[in-house]
Amino acid sequence: xPAATRHDPADLLDAARxxxxxxxxxxxxxVERGGPRSRVAAGLAYRSGRTAYTVGLTGAPGAGKSTLTDxxxxxxxxxxxxxxxxxxxxxxxPDQAPGGGPSGDPAAASAGxxxxxxxxxxxxxxxGGAILGDRVRxxxxxxxxxxxxxxxxxxxxxxxxxxxxxxxxxxxxxxxxPLVLIETVGVGQQEVEVASATDTTVVVVTPGWGDAIxxxxxxxxxIADLFVINKADRAGTRETRRDLESxxxxxxxxxxxxxxVETVAxxxxxxxxxxxxxxDHRRHLTERGLLEVIRRERLERExxxxxxxxxxxxxxxxxxxxxxxxxLDGLAAGELDPYEAADRLLALVASSDPDGPPVDLxxxxxx
Amino acid sequence: xPAATRHDPADLLDAARxxxxxxxxxxxxxVERGGPRSRVAAGLAYRSGRTAYTVGLTGAPGAGKSTLTDxxxxxxxxxxxxxxxxxxxxxxxPDQAPGGGPSGDPAAASAGxxxxxxxxxxxxxxxGGAILGDRVRxxxxxxxxxxxxxxxxxxxxxxxxxxxxxxxxxxxxxxxxPLVLIETVGVGQQEVEVASATDTTVVVVTPGWGDAIxxxxxxxxxIADLFVINKADRAGTRETRRDLESxxxxxxxxxxxxxxVETVAxxxxxxxxxxxxxxDHRRHLTERGLLEVIRRERLERExxxxxxxxxxxxxxxxxxxxxxxxxLDGLAAGELDPYEAADRLLALVASSDPDGPPVDLxxxxxx
Numbered sequence: 001x002p003a004a005t006r007h008d009p010a011d012l013l014d015a016a017r018x019x020x021x022x023x024x025x026x027x028x029x030x031v032e033r034g035g036p037r038s039r040v041a042a043g044l045a046y047r048s049g050r051t052a053y054t055v056g057l058t059g060a061p062g063a064g065k066s067t068l069t070d071x072x073x074x075x076x077x078x079x080x081x082x083x084x085x086x087x088x089x090x091x092x093x094p095d096q097a098p099g100g101g102p103s104g105d106p107a108a109a110s111a112g113x114x115x116x117x118x119x120x121x122x123x124x125x126x127x128g129g130a131i132l133g134d135r136v137r138x139x140x141x142x143x144x145x146x147x148x149x150x151x152x153x154x155x156x157x158x159x160x161x162x163x164x165x166x167x168x169x170x171x172x173x174x175x176x177x178p179l180v181l182i183e184t185v186g187v188g189q190q191e192v193e194v195a196s197a198t199d200t201t202v203v204v205v206t207p208g209w210g211d212a213i214x215x216x217x218x219x220x221x222x223i224a225d226l227f228v229i230n231k232a233d234r235a236g237t238r239e240t241r242r243d244l245e246s247x248x249x250x251x252x253x254x255x256x257x258x259x260x261v262e263t264v265a266x267x268x269x270x271x272x273x274x275x276x277x278x279x280d281h282r283r284h285l286t287e288r289g290l291l292e293v294i295r296r297e298r299l300e301r302e303x304x305x306x307x308x309x310x311x312x313x314x315x316x317x318x319x320x321x322x323x324x325x326x327x328l329d330g331l332a333a334g335e336l337d338p339y340e341a342a343d344r345l346l347a348l349v350a351s352s353d354p355d356g357p358p359v360d361l362x363x364x365x366x367x
Numbered sequence: 368x369p370a371a372t373r374h375d376p377a378d379l380l381d382a383a384r385x386x387x388x389x390x391x392x393x394x395x396x397x398v399e400r401g402g403p404r405s406r407v408a409a410g411l412a413y414r415s416g417r418t419a420y421t422v423g424l425t426g427a428p429g430a431g432k433s434t435l436t437d438x439x440x441x442x443x444x445x446x447x448x449x450x451x452x453x454x455x456x457x458x459x460x461p462d463q464a465p466g467g468g469p470s471g472d473p474a475a476a477s478a479g480x481x482x483x484x485x486x487x488x489x490x491x492x493x494x495g496g497a498i499l500g501d502r503v504r505x506x507x508x509x510x511x512x513x514x515x516x517x518x519x520x521x522x523x524x525x526x527x528x529x530x531x532x533x534x535x536x537x538x539x540x541x542x543x544x545p546l547v548l549i550e551t552v553g554v555g556q557q558e559v560e561v562a563s564a565t566d567t568t569v570v571v572v573t574p575g576w577g578d579a580i581x582x583x584x585x586x587x588x589x590i591a592d593l594f595v596i597n598k599a600d601r602a603g604t605r606e607t608r609r610d611l612e613s614x615x616x617x618x619x620x621x622x623x624x625x626x627x628v629e630t631v632a633x634x635x636x637x638x639x640x641x642x643x644x645x646x647d648h649r650r651h652l653t654e655r656g657l658l659e660v661i662r663r664e665r666l667e668r669e670x671x672x673x674x675x676x677x678x679x680x681x682x683x684x685x686x687x688x689x690x691x692x693x694x695l696d697g698l699a700a701g702e703l704d705p706y707e708a709a710d711r712l713l714a715l716v717a718s719s720d721p722d723g724p725p726v727d728l729x730x731x732x733x734x
Contacts, residue, residue, distance in 0.1 A: 043706055043707070047701065190557070299695075299698060300686075300698075302705055303705050303709050303712065304682060306705055306706060307712050307713055308682075310709055311713065312674075328663075328667055334413070334414065337410040338409070339406050340410070343677070345674050349678070350718075
């Protein structure tokens with residue numbers, strides 16, 4: 001590629017579609033960094049009309065999510081034939097384009113046998129270690145042309161991550177990758193939200209885990225389309241299953257009751273069944289026309305995050321203006337409380353020219 | 368207290384000032400929940416002119432933060448004499464009021480021998496277990512009238528936590544508690560930010576920890592006023608200290624070089640030295656007039672969070688209006704990408720009546 005076009009999102013997207021992995025990596029770096037080019041890249045990807053089916057994996061620390069992701073990649077590769085299509089039983093294969101976009105595109109079809117992985121790294125300086133070891137192992141698959149693995153750091157604020165990850169998945173989709181696994185290492189609020197903003201959300205627990213935590217099970221019920229009891233060769237598996245079942249019994253469910261799959265990721269046991277269960281959920285969503293519904297809801301939440309990030313950015317521009325400084329002075333002097341100060345600043349932001357100088361995303365992505 | 372006033376923030380604050388712990392607990396619940404009453408309570412607390420000196424504790428998972436907090440409470444209690452004032456060497460004692468508020472208030476003085484602890488619980492459904500055990504132990508101190516411990520869940524979005532925790536610390540201050548420890552269990556981005564939005568931030572690491580993580584040390588250097596190597600009876604302590612020292616050598620520091628204190632929280636070893644080091648940092652800030660500077664910066668960041676939360680809330684009201692729905696329809700149809708949609712919604716939000724119906728905080732606190 002000529003040097004002049006190496007940073008042009010449209011050129012990069014063309015190259016990525018043609019199988020240029022470096023171009024795809026560069027696009028994903030753009031999206032991760034944020035800024036005007038990120039916006040162009042994400043906009044192009046959105047308008048490509050191609051979507052990927054997304055599967056989120058989240059779970060307790062040490063539950064084995066990375067190993068499970070590793071195994072799911074292996075199952076995917078085993079099920080993917082020479083024709084580039086995954087087997088009927090799993091979630092693989094090209095996705096329908098929403099909004100009437102092109103669906104039978106040859107590039108997409110030829111890339112039907114690829115899988116993307118977005119590994120969301122911890123958002124704080126404090127986690128790592130063993131996790132990094134898992135990642136290194138997972139990278140073995142990265143040598144396979146049918147696998148594209150990307151780590152993303154979660155340093156964003158104000159929805160930075162909530163915007164960057166769907167953008168990254170869309171860029172992968174636009175490059176012809178029809179299936180994207182989104183795996184979180186951290187279990188912070190942001191990470192869990194990102195993993196659950198997917199078509200199928202897999203919640204991974206381990207035997208005995210249920211004893212320790214009583215308070216937040218309702219939160220898990222809200223996000224899980226599928227439960228995995230990993231390390232199911234350990235004592236306590238039956239009790240954990242019973243615990244999950246009774247939680248499900250107490251939860252108001254729609255037409256889909258999240259199945260509970262037992263796996264031993266270290267040996268691969270049960271991972272085929274997990275793969276099938278993901279495929280079942282995908283078919284459930286597709287056959288009932290629910291996929292479009294949940295995707296629209298998700299998109300609306302995402303736009304709200306973008307909106308907030310842009311307003312925050314606009315305030316960032318306004319904050320050193322004399323009226324803003326006056327408000328902050330009043331706050332420091334104790335004449336205004338933080339809420340009164342925020343109200344005055346809100347009025348200033350709202351009355352600033354909405355068609356003024358372009359406000360670039362992201363408000364808080366990156367540091 | 369008569370039933371009619373049990374939910375009135377002003378009445379509750381009066382009662383809390385008089386030593387009514389139930390009233391204080393109720394105020395803190397208000398602040399944690401958010402909403403109009405929270406705003407009133409936080410505003411009253413801010414205007415009380417009383418502030419607390421805040422100490423944040425954050426660190427790697429399993430580093431022993433809860434045990435260390437427990438020990439710090441014990442040191443505080445040991446140093447607090449009958450006159451209700453902590454010893455000269457530590458961070459205890461009533462804080463000066465900012466903005467020229469009253470400082471020598473008798474209620475505050477009589478409560479000078481109390482310590483508040485805000486324990487920030489994990490933000491996701493996935494963590495807990497051992498942590499909860501630590502908490503139960505810490506609660507032993509809660510039987511002591513001079514200790515007020517409060518757990519807060521971190522379920523907020525869009526700055527909910529970043530607003531609720533300082534509000535809670537201010538409520539404690541207004542009730543006459545001059546020193547508040549803010550300890551995070553989780554190590555997500557939000558939790559770390561909250562712990563570092565304090566007057567003195569203590570970063571806790573353990574021997575050998577430095578080997579595992581290379582990438583984010585710069586982030587730790589940014590937030591730490593003080594490093595603790597806990598479990599310093601273990602192998603690798605010397606290497607960890609050397610590692611931290613060389614990181615500090617490479618960091619552009621101001622006048623304060625973060626000391627490194629070695630502790631064994633399980634036995635209490637070194638905790639007195641930690642207490643003194645916190646006191647040193649407090650004196651450093653006070654004597655150089657830096658305390659007011661960092662507090663103003665922090666308050667500005669907090670107001671920005673409040674601003675964003677309020678705008679998000681305003682959008683929440685607007686989103687079902689016909690113009691918003693039209694934008695979202697265009698998005699779903701692929702006529703607009705998420706960024707274009709956000710821009711149009713931004714224009715709608717900005718042109719909505721800023722003096723319209725009251726927009727209650729918080730935008731996203733709670734679920």
